[in-house]
Amino acid sequence: MRSEPRTPQPPALDEELFMALERDQLVAGRHRALAPARLSARARGALWALRIFVLLVGAMVIYTFFAQL
């Protein structure tokens, strides 16, 4: 007599091991996107100003580096 083909089972997982993780530690939990933060226009402006300032100073350091070669 032929037996019915069985649906493949997922690999058995040690449940005790699995319970050691918090839910948001799972890869699935970590990939769940967070809501974007709301920044005020002033905060955004300050961030861009800092960014541009840092890039300018970085460019000066790189220029000085090449000029001194």
Place this chain on the structure above:
Amino acid sequence: MSVTFEETGEFALPLPRHPAQPADELTGEDLARSRDRARVLAARGRSSRWFLLWLLVGPGILAMLGENDGPSMISYAATGAAYGLGFFLPFIIVTFAMAIVCQEMCMRVGAVTHRGYGQLVIERYGRAWGWLAAGDLVFTNLVTLIAEFVAIRVGLAFFNLGAGVAALLGVALVLMAQSGGRYWRWERIVLGLAVFNGLFLLSAVLVKPSAGHIAHAFLTFAPLPHGGFNEILLLLASTIGATVTPWMIFFQQSASADKGLTPGDLTHGRIDTVIGGVLAAVFGCGALVAGAALLGHGGASVDGLAGAGFPEALRRVDGNAVGALFALGLIEAGAVAILTISASTGYAIGECTGASSSFNRSLAEARSFYSANVLVAVIAAAVILIPGVPLLSIALNANVLATVLLPVTLVFMVMLANDRQLMGRFRNGRATNLAVGVTVAVVAVCGAAYGIDSFLLQVHLIG
């Protein structure tokens, strides 16, 4: 099932803090991390205090000792050789205190959110900011990695080995350390190597420094360094750049999440960070004290990156053992930094592209993560093999460039750590914000002042 409600951080909503549900999709990364967490829970259940600490230390020590890298140790030794035991000895302690404040924040955000810095910046503040941060990181990491290979080359030159061996050794280490598919294994290999950062302390002891001079320097911050304004700024910026850098921020937050730290582990995470900071400060002071033995022996003129540089100079003044220890220390410092810095590059690229970025993944599951890890190391190794490349200038400017670009990274870190929705009751307190605010200001002023002053000198706008 009874459910206890506790603020776990995510969105700061009182989320039900219950174990994961088997219905969630599972990966090999989950299983590897759950094994590590099960050991932590078992140790906590048995009240095995020391074993629990052993299980939970790692990211903090690695970030701090990783930053005691080749160029940093050469920079400390050069400062000692030029100025002796004075201002910069206690200043190293101050900069590591600043590093501890910043790194504790990274560990806390990683443990509470279980996400890396790059991923959080992208999700909370937008793709542009995330990519800019990752771009800065990849650029400064590449420059710093070149300097790490140079440091290994300097150390190996003492034993009459060449640049080819240095390049092969560094790349082989990266390949070997990440071959296991487990974060735990990678972390323990790098921790095992990092122990040898203590060789700098040993070489300091062997040069028999004056205890009175050391105590005087710590108590008075004197004598103050002499020299031109630009030279002092360079020393300040490179010393700060030797202790707080963008890669450390990316690395410790991502590694804390990868290790599986949770809000319940914050105390141990803090201990880990403080141990790392204290060890790094002591070993860094060791390098400065060893270098100070060359004061009066033409130490200021030692070209630390030409040939065997400092190890050879120390051998002539204090004997073969001191030179050999310093050379071995440089090889270790470069090797550990290559591993941690290339890891931070892999984490950053993985988090920004949304690809898997974990040492708990197999090579097939996280190709971009492992490829980025190896690729930056290979590029840096290739650069030191090019004849005539200005390795000395690259190494000296690596720390300064990191200092210049650091303020933006730190500001986003502070914003994340203060994000009430993200961190809930684990967000920064007033004292932490004050300490970090002072750190950001000092870093920004020193880095910018050096950058602008050097530029103006170069274009002859000031004399």
